[in-house]
Amino acid sequence: MSVRSRFNSDDGLSALFSWPSITSTPRTLGPVPDSGLQMGNPPTACKFHIILEGKNESIVVDRVFEKDESEGILLRDLEYSTEYILKMRTIVTEEGASPGTLETSFRSLSCPEVHGKGSLECEPEPVENLTVILHPGNSSAFVSWTHAVDPSNVLIYQLVYSTLDQGCGDFQSSVYLNPTKMNTTISLPGSRECDFQVQVISFDPFGREAETSSSFHFAPSTQTLPLFWVVLGPATVLLFLCTVLQCVRCCCLRGSRKKVGELAKTRGPENV
Numbered sequence: 001m002s003v004r005s006r007f008n009s010d011d012g013l014s015a016l017f018s019w020p021s022i023t024s025t026p027r028t029l030g031p032v033p034d035s036g037l038q039m040g041n042p043p044t045a046c047k048f049h050i051i052l053e054g055k056n057e058s059i060v061v062d063r064v065f066e067k068d069e070s071e072g073i074l075l076r077d078l079e080y081s082t083e084y085i086l087k088m089r090t091i092v093t094e095e096g097a098s099p100g101t102l103e104t105s106f107r108s109l110s111c112p113e114v115h116g117k118g119s120l121e122c123e124p125e126p127v128e129n130l131t132v133i134l135h136p137g138n139s140s141a142f143v144s145w146t147h148a149v150d151p152s153n154v155l156i157y158q159l160v161y162s163t164l165d166q167g168c169g170d171f172q173s174s175v176y177l178n179p180t181k182m183n184t185t186i187s188l189p190g191s192r193e194c195d196f197q198v199q200v201i202s203f204d205p206f207g208r209e210a211e212t213s214s215s216f217h218f219a220p221s222t223q224t225l226p227l228f229w230v231v232l233g234p235a236t237v238l239l240f241l242c243t244v245l246q247c248v249r250c251c252c253l254r255g256s257r258k259k260v261g262e263l264a265k266t267r268g269p270e271n272v
Helices: 111-115 227-267
Strands: 002-008 012-018 030-032 037-039 047-053 059-066 072-075 083-090 101-107 128-135 140-146 156-163 172-177 183-187 194-203 209-218
Touching: 002 101, 059 072, 128 194, 128 209, 140 156, 140 194, 140 209, 156 183, 172 183
Parallel strands: none
Antiparallel strands: 002 012, 012 072, 030 037, 047 059, 047 083, 083 101, 128 140, 140 183, 156 172, 156 194, 194 209
8 A cells, every 4th residue: 555645736735545456465564665655455345434634633534435446545635744644444345354454654745845945835934054153252142044045035034132041131132134134243231141042033025934043151251451461551550650750859859959059149159
């Protein structure tokens, strides 16, 4: 037995449930390598009851059918990227025959597999490779990412960053960026160590959004003076003090000389 997920314009997203002609050689239920198919023993009856379960065990198909000369049965109106469980039970029509049951699972095609990556037919995709590089010296962070889809299919980016721990207060800020941007620098409150979360939200032309996020720990830099300034600072102060003392000394000496000269003029020459 095989289940093959497929898509076409007539049936939409569907799965073809089929099995080969009845053979005498039994086969064990299980996956076929590199095919994505689930194989099992072919049914030996012509009337079956099938149940198809989707998300949260919801019943998608529940009906009885008879196998004819066609390929099998086509299961229509499936959802993208969904795990389905197909259960089948043979309906006994001959006296003395025992009913058989069979169960298998498959995953439907994803939207990008059908329409292509970045198609507006699909839900928007979040940015990839979100990276945060911290710069404690100036309390900032460099945030970068790569486009998941062509920028022409993105309306705008919103970058939101906020604190995660209550001890750092309720801080949140955001900035809007054009679709061609792949990085920006954000300023962080640098008073204490904090855990932050940064989110990049991409909006498509229909206003639908996709988000990716990353968290990081930020510790502000403890500023220390370079050794050059540690040595030069005290030396400069000492030189300044010596210069001031020398100036004071020169001024005092000059004042003393001036007073001696004035005293000599007032006394004048003595008579002999």
